[in-house]
Amino acid sequence: xxxxxxxxxxxxxxxxxxxxxxxxxxxxxxxxxxxxxxxxxxxxxxxxxxxxxxxxxxxxxxxxxxxxxxxxxxxxxxxxxxxxxxxxxxxxxxxxxxxxxxxxxxxxxxxxxxxxxxxxxxxxxxxxxxxxxxxxxxxxxxxxxxxxxxxxxxxxxxxxxxxxxxxxxxxxxxxxxxxxxxxxxxxxxxxxxxxxxxxxxxxxxxxxxxxxxxxxxxxxxxxxxxxxxxxxxxxxxxxxxxxxxxxxxxxxxxxxxxxxxxxxxxxxxxxxxxxxxxxxxxxxxxxxxxxxxxxxxxxxxxxxxxxxxxxxxxxxxxxxxxxxxxxxxxxxxxxxxxxxxxxxxxxxxxxxxxxxxxxxxxxxxxxxxxxxxxxxxxxxxxxxxxxxxxxxxxxxxxxxxxxxxxxxxxxxxxxxxxxxxxxxxxxxxxxxxxxxxxxxxxxxxxxxxxxxxxxxxxxxxxxxxxxxxxxxxxxxxxxxxxxxxxxxxxxxxxxxxxxxxxxxxxxxxxxxxxxxxxxxxxxxxxxxxxxxxxxxxxxxxxxxxxxxxxxxxxxxxxxxxxxxxxxxxxxxxxxxxxxxxxxxxxx
Numbered sequence: 001x002x003x004x005x006x007x008x009x010x011x012x013x014x015x016x017x018x019x020x021x022x023x024x025x026x027x028x029x030x031x032x033x034x035x036x037x038x039x040x041x042x043x044x045x046x047x048x049x050x051x052x053x054x055x056x057x058x059x060x061x062x063x064x065x066x067x068x069x070x071x072x073x074x075x076x077x078x079x080x081x082x083x084x085x086x087x088x089x090x091x092x093x094x095x096x097x098x099x100x101x102x103x104x105x106x107x108x109x110x111x112x113x114x115x116x117x118x119x120x121x122x123x124x125x126x127x128x129x130x131x132x133x134x135x136x137x138x139x140x141x142x143x144x145x146x147x148x149x150x151x152x153x154x155x156x157x158x159x160x161x162x163x164x165x166x167x168x169x170x171x172x173x174x175x176x177x178x179x180x181x182x183x184x185x186x187x188x189x190x191x192x193x194x195x196x197x198x199x200x201x202x203x204x205x206x207x208x209x210x211x212x213x214x215x216x217x218x219x220x221x222x223x224x225x226x227x228x229x230x231x232x233x234x235x236x237x238x239x240x241x242x243x244x245x246x247x248x249x250x251x252x253x254x255x256x257x258x259x260x261x262x263x264x265x266x267x268x269x270x271x272x273x274x275x276x277x278x279x280x281x282x283x284x285x286x287x288x289x290x291x292x293x294x295x296x297x298x299x300x301x302x303x304x305x306x307x308x309x310x311x312x313x314x315x316x317x318x319x320x321x322x323x324x325x326x327x328x329x330x331x332x333x334x335x336x337x338x339x340x341x342x343x344x345x346x347x348x349x350x351x352x353x354x355x356x357x358x359x360x361x362x363x364x365x366x367x368x369x370x371x372x373x374x375x376x377x378x379x380x381x382x383x384x385x386x387x388x389x390x391x392x393x394x395x396x397x398x399x400x401x402x403x404x405x406x407x408x409x410x411x412x413x414x415x416x417x418x419x420x421x422x423x424x425x426x427x428x429x430x431x432x433x434x435x436x437x438x439x440x441x442x443x444x445x446x447x448x449x450x451x452x453x454x455x456x457x458x459x460x461x462x463x464x465x466x467x468x469x470x471x472x473x474x475x476x477x478x479x480x481x482x483x484x485x486x487x488x489x490x491x492x493x494x495x496x497x498x499x500x501x502x503x504x505x506x507x508x509x510x511x512x513x514x515x516x517x518x519x520x521x522x523x524x525x526x527x528x529x530x531x532x533x534x535x536x537x538x539x540x541x542x543x544x545x546x547x548x549x550x551x552x553x554x555x556x557x558x559x560x561x562x563x564x565x566x567x568x569x570x571x572x573x574x575x576x577x578x579x580x581x582x583x584x585x586x587x
Contacts, residue, residue, distance in 0.1 A: 006313040017086040024079035025138035029146045031072045033287040040283035087134035107391045116199025125308035132305025139298040143291040150288040168256025179245045186238045187307030193234040197227040257289040337498040339402020341365040346397035359552045370530040372540035375549035381533045390415040419495040423504035425488030433468040439491035451493035457486040502532040
């Protein structure tokens with residue numbers, strides 16, 4: 001049987017359900033074996049025209065057979081039902097564990113993995129693992145238990161018949177082990193091809209607007225077709241090995257059954273075995289091999305489950321940047337924090353081979369002040385914001401919140417102090433109300449309305465067909481970029497933490513909307529320690545501190561007034577915006 005520690009661990013908490021399903025499968029097989037024995041008695045009664053079992057006549061025997069067949073039918077139905085229930089429980093628990101792990105790993109993990117691969121692992125691989133537990137394991141246990149009992153009886157009848165049957169059964173049960181390495185290797189290749197194909201399909205669906213706008217849908221179709229063709233070749237290659245293995249297994253089963261029955265008949269002919277037991281022996285041998293022949297398609301479930309478990313195990317064993325687990329939803333609301341935020345000699349690289357994104361960065365953000373980060377694209381601004389949000393672990397340097405150094409043991413507490421409005425905040429499939437409540441899951445309707453008004457969003461929402469109960473569509477496809485940004489700002493209002501990160505929070509807005517949102521952000525920022533990333537002068541000119549990042553290093557620091565007079569880099573970055581301001585002053 002295909003068993004390993006990972007497969008046993010995945011089923012933790014469901015062992016009783018698995019054992020119960022195995023028991024029902026064994027019971028079903030036992031009933032089938034008894035049916036075979038009763039049938040052999042009926043055959044002998046026909047052949048010898050006499051009563052075999054005491055006073056039971058032919059009518060009684062057929063009645064018993066009918067009852068057993070009906071019982072087998074009901075056990076089969078019940079076993080299937082319990083097997084499905086068992087599989088669903090295991091899949092549900094496993095998917096919860098995997099999603100919990102993904103949230104624990106966070107953006108740092110997903111930035112290095114393909115969405116299609118992760119989705120395939122959570123859904124397709126877990127589905128096959130469910131088949132493993134509810135189909136393969138019970139079928140294998142029942143076949144083995146049935147074979148052991150029947151072969152034991154055959155040894156009692158005749159040791160030579162029992163030995164030949166045992167050798168055939170062992171050969172049949174052990175044969176898959178010979179194919180395991182090649183099957184396992186091909187199984188992994190099949191999963192890789194499936195992940196790649198799914199990723200191409202998902203990429204095409206997510207980018208359908210861009211593809212249509214640029215007339216590039218034909219190119220994507222070719223990529224999808226190529227991925228599908230690769231998957232087809234991989235599956236067909238695997239199917240060849242599966243068919244070969246199944247053929248060998250069936251050959252061994254049929255040959256073992258026929259040879260053992262032939263041996264029994266020959267022994268009767270030679271007078272070395274009682275002829276009265278020949279009919280029983282023949283039906284017992286058939287009853288021994290039929291469940292093993294039924295096991296052949298279950299082998300496919302078995303190895304697919306094993307190869308699927310490898311990807312699941314890899315995800316569950318992945319180490320997060322911060323070793324933490326959040327079991328419950330965070331209750332939002334203003335937390336107490338009165339210290340400064342200090343970045344002390346921070347150096348950071350996403351990939352050591354690609355070099356450092358941040359180099360020896362030292363910044364102090366005074367309590368309840370605003371620090372703005374400016375710099376060219378790729379200078380490390382968003383990376384610094386991601387580090388403050390707790391997405392990445394800093395290996396060189398320290399981050400302090402007040403006097404406390406941020407590390408694995410307290411990262412969760414630090415994150416409870418931070419709210420973020422990203423440049424592209426994700427909107428979930430659901431209502432406007434549900435999406436704003438992301439900032440505080442237990443918020444009342446009145447609280448949501450209050451923050452929507454603060455984000456200048458309430459009037460717009462009330463014009464929607466169902467107001468706050470209006471569905472946004474996938475990723476808020478029915479909303480404009482500015483409206484999505486307002487929802488993100490409303491979430492931050494609702495979360496109401498003492499530290500706020502604004503990453504190009506007004507980037508999707510026109511000038512009129514930007515001015516309205518700026519007023520909302522000013523209200524949101526009151527009494528908070530703010531780190532803001534922006535290219536627009538209006539967003540940063542009132543900051544108590546502006547830091548210019550270039551090539552991962554802090555080039556200059558100062559206020560807007562100081563930098564506009566002394567920093568050529570600042571003048572170049574702000575460009576026309578600064579020129580317009582200075583021209584206005586000159587007028």
